[in-house]
Amino acid sequence: MAEDGVEVATELVRLAGADEQCAHLIGSALPLLVEASKGASPSQAVAASFAHPAWLRASLVETRGDELRKCRSRRGVLAQLRAAMSAGCAGPTTPLVSAATAVPRCLRGTQVLELRALLDKSCPMVKGCAELHRRTDAIERSPLRRRPRSLILGACEQGGVLVTGDTLGNKAHLKAVGGATWEARLEAWRFRDKTVAELRAELEKRGVAVDEDTAEGDAVARREARLQGVKGATLARAAAAQAHAHVRVSRHKRAVLVTGDTKQLVDALRALGGKWIRTLGGWCLPGSARVELLSALRADSTNVVTEESDAPTSGAAASAHGSRTKPSKRKRGQHEVPDAVCEGDGGCVDGGEAEGADEDFDFEHE
Structure with missing residues (x-):
């Protein structure tokens, strides 16, 4: 197995301890890993484990399980998979691809989408993986994927600007501009000493996507009305729950x-x-x-x-x-x-x- 493949295998073994749902796919390699690691390098041990037919058995073992469950790192999984596939060491029939289809249980959000695109492109036989498609389809339909990514600026009748939209993702930029206060009642940021044009110019200099609320009336009043509507709908659902x-x-x-x-x-x-x-x-x-x-x-x-x-x-x-x-x-x-x-x-x-x-x-x- 190429060195890139060994690195991927090592990361997958570490990820197995972080999620029991995918641990059964590579759990049978653990006793072989322990046995082969006596007097051998970790790379040789992992390679020997993956080459053994016992890898195909879906049995979760407890050998070193407690230690592996402490491994929560998800960094570098996609990069290592990409490198392994480009090196030709992850054919569609190898155990590596079988394990890769379980990685979405350990990844989050856009990482899952990127992994699906990567596998669909490099390994056509993986396209039929129902679990991978279920996860990615659920993420695409998630309301979090549809949340506004830009800031919305609205003018206040008493002066200043009310900022809504993706304020959480742009919190650092809002604080860097200066003069902002968080209005918990409105769930929005407020700049009392700036105009919409001034704030828009400063945010766009920082590369922040900005939209302007052009509706007539006070932005604060509109925000209060919207939150009251959301609150009423939430309480109505709770009453019938x-x-x-x-x-x-x-x-x-x-x-x-x-x-x-x-x-x-x-x-x-x-x-x-x-x-x-x-x-x-x-x-x-x-x-x-x-x-x-x-x-x-x-x-x-x-x-x-x-x-x-x-x-x-x-x-x-x-x-x-x-x-x-x-x-x-x-x-x-x-x-x-x-x-x-x-x-x-x-x-x-x-x-x-x-x-x-x-x-x-x-x-x-x-």
Whole structure:
């Protein structure tokens, strides 16, 4: 086997440990790899494994399985496959191509599409691979493939520019321009000191694709109306979902915490402005959204919603009798900042328990 083929085989063996679905295709080579590696180079060991008839057996072995499962690298797979095929060492009947058709289980998005194009061009016999076609067809139909890749600029009546579209993909460019603030309520970026023409010119200098919202009226009002429409449709779907969820709604500082079986309620919770907080094991929503949240959860009659009362806890009752304690503070530079900082009704950010959590109330989502 050519050296390029050995490199591809090595990468495929590593990828097998990252996904058990494709591990069975090359798992039978592992014991031979272990045996052949005694006193032999890794390249010779892999080549010997692939040459052995046992390669064709679809049996998943546990030899070195734990170590191989830690290998998550997907870099270079397409480049190595391309080099191997151009060198003529990956004919349509070789085990290498059989393993290559399983690689899409380990790849993501456009990598799968590129692999399909590569195999269709180099190995006509692979065109009948149903699994490869199923994966690529699903990616082509995915809404993520149809999301706008350009930025959309809209003028605001009170001055400034509202930026929507693919803001997540162009976040670095927007920050580099300067003067941008993320409007979580609008899920958009806003430049208060620029005009549409000025911002368009600066973004185009950076190679960013830009479209202009030419509709009449305030861009902010249109954005609010659009988000309200999306929110209403999401809550309507949630009401008819029959989720059979058991959740508890409680108060967390100035926010609302939803815990329990929330897996079927993710879309509704996000539509109401919720964020997943790993350290709390639940979803945090603005305190002002409590009434709307309870209404949305109970709109599905299959849900069981337990509402925790806002009665003071034993600690709070003790403080009412004169043992009140002040919240601890920590110094940050020249300022004193409470350990628990609540940003209005937008959510609660804990200084201590949110360390390392998925708690980015200001994070940008599309």
